[in-house]
Amino acid sequence: MDGLPSGYRPNVGVCLINSDNLVFVASRLNVPGAWQMPQGGIEDGEEPKSAAMRELLEETGIVSAEIIAEVPNWLTYDFPPAVKAKVNRLWGGEWHGQAQKWFLMRLTKDESEINLASGEADPEFAEWKWTSPEEVIEQAVDYKRPTYEEVMRTFRPYLNENGIAAKCKSSKW
Helix, strand or coil: CCCCCCCEEEEEEEEEECCCEEEEEEECCCCCCEECCCEECCCCCCHHHHHHHHHHHHHHHHEEEEEEEECCCCCECCCHHHHEEEEEEHHHHCCCCEEEEEEEEEEEHHHHHHHCCCCCCCCHHHHEEEEEEEHHHHHCCHHHHHHHHHHHHHHHHHHHHHHHHHCCECCCC
């Protein structure tokens, strides 16, 4: 993959927006209070766009989304030491962090398609919501915040800066 920094796990991120230009985020099951946009690793031989669509399906159940824009370069973040030790054990590598290709996607059907326990993969999230770009950044874990800031800066022309966050949607109901 062109321009992939060495020592970083290849990854994709999805900034999914709805018809009100609010951003989809979900809270992690294993890190209560940590909200993030869908993301995941790129498999061997997989193109980043395909990986982004696959990750969106696996993590949210969504198939009805169109790609609107892409961050032109790889964005990286380093894992904090405790996270680095855990993920390197889990993924069987020696990664400094992740290098991500980010895609802006728009949900093309209604949110009834969202299913955090779709059966496509082990569930990662407890609940989800639509929120403003500012809240996406505020609610991200510290080490991902600079990446989220850059993603929002790049996609700003497509986002509604005045969006009001909708009610939280739990997968438990």
